[in-house]
Each structure stands twice: as structure tokens, then as C-alpha cells.
Amino acid sequence: xxxxxxxxxxxxxxxxxxxxxxxxxxxxxxxxxxxxxxxxxxxxxxxxxxxxxxxxxxxxxxxxxxxxxxxxxxxxxxxxxxxxxxxxxxxxxxxxxxxxxxxxxxxxxxxxxxxxxxxxxxxxxxxxxxxxxxxxxxxxxxxxxxxxxxxxxxxx
Numbered sequence: 448x449x450x451x452x453x454x455x456x457x458x459x460x461x462x463x464x465x466x467x468x469x470x471x472x473x474x475x476x477x478x479x480x481x482x483x484x485x486x487x488x489x490x491x492x493x494x495x496x497x498x499x500x501x502x503x504x505x506x507x508x509x510x511x512x513x514x515x516x517x518x519x520x521x522x523x524x525x526x527x528x529x530x531x532x533x534x535x536x537x538x539x540x541x542x543x544x545x546x547x548x549x550x551x552x553x554x555x556x557x558x559x560x561x562x563x564x565x566x567x568x569x570x571x572x573x574x575x576x577x578x579x580x581x582x583x584x585x586x587x588x589x590x591x592x593x594x595x596x597x598x599x600x601x602x603x
Contacts, residue, residue: 450538458545459570460597463557463583466565467536470556472527484524487511498582499553510587539569546573547600549593551581558583574600 449456472480483489491511495502502510514523548562559577567573576596581589 465530472531480527484520553582
């Protein structure tokens with residue numbers, strides 16, 4: 448949207464967002480994601496890994512159940528390709544739009560390090576807020592912290 452209609456975008460809020468350079472998935476990781484569309488075990492393994500292995504079985508079961516129950520297998524299968532094979536970071540570089548990035552401290556893929564290496568480098572008005580005891584699924588893991596950060600950002 449920022450590239451298509453820049454005047455309409457006043458700010459961006461990204462929660463563990465994939466950077467404009469994409470997120471490469473190769474080999475076994477690609478197969479794990481591709482299989483998650485039809486295999487709840489793959490989905491669970493991804494969620495467990497991206498939350499730092501800190502969530503209990505009941506929480507993981509609930510996340511997998513919601514994911515499987517609310518997602519079409521076709522859309523779920525296509526989703527990784529939309530961010531694994533696209534790189535448009537040169538088109539967004541130096542855009543002055545205010546950006547709030549929320550990253551879980553325990554997210555091994557799109558955590559604080561990934562945000563600093565990508566988003567923070569490309570957007571001069573980007574701010575990173577690291578959520579402790581949180582992985583990739585911040586709205587589910589730390590809903591109060593996410594809501595408070597968003598309210599602060601929008602209040603500016």
C-alpha cells in the first residue's frame with residue numbers, strides 16, 4: 448500500500464513483519480512451511496519454534512487449532528511464497544513514514560536482530576519496541592503490551 452498510494456499512508460505498524468527484502472525459506476524449512484497447509488504437526492512445529500519453545504501444550508494446541516480452522520489450505524500454502532521470493536526493499540528505502548516495529552525477544556526469525564538489519568536501516572523514522580517473553584505471535588502472547596504500544600504510536 449505504501450508503494451501504491453503513498454499519500455494515504457500516515458504510519459505503519461509491523462508486528463514481527465517480514466521485511467521488504469523477503470524472508471528466504473530453503474530446503475527443510477521450505478518443506479516444513481509448505482507442508483503446514485495440510486499437516487497440523489508442521490504448523491505446531493513452526494509455532495513452537497517461532498515462540499522460542501516456551502509455550503505449553505495447551506497454548507500450542509489452541510494456536511494450531513485456530514490456524515487450521517481459520518485458514519484455507521490454498522491460501523496458507525501460497526502465503527510463504529508471497530514473502531519468501533519477493534524483494535522490493537530498494538523501493539521503500541529512505542521512506543519517511545513513521546514506523547513502529549514490535550518484535551518478540553524470543554522470535555528466532557523475525558525478532559529484534561532481523562528488524563535492526565532491515566526495517567530500521569530502510570526507514571529513517573522507524574522505532575523498534577522489543578517485547579520480552581514473547582516470540583513471533585505477539586498479539587496472542589502479549590496482547591496487553593501490543594495494545595499499549597499501538598496506542599502510544601497512534602497517539603503520536
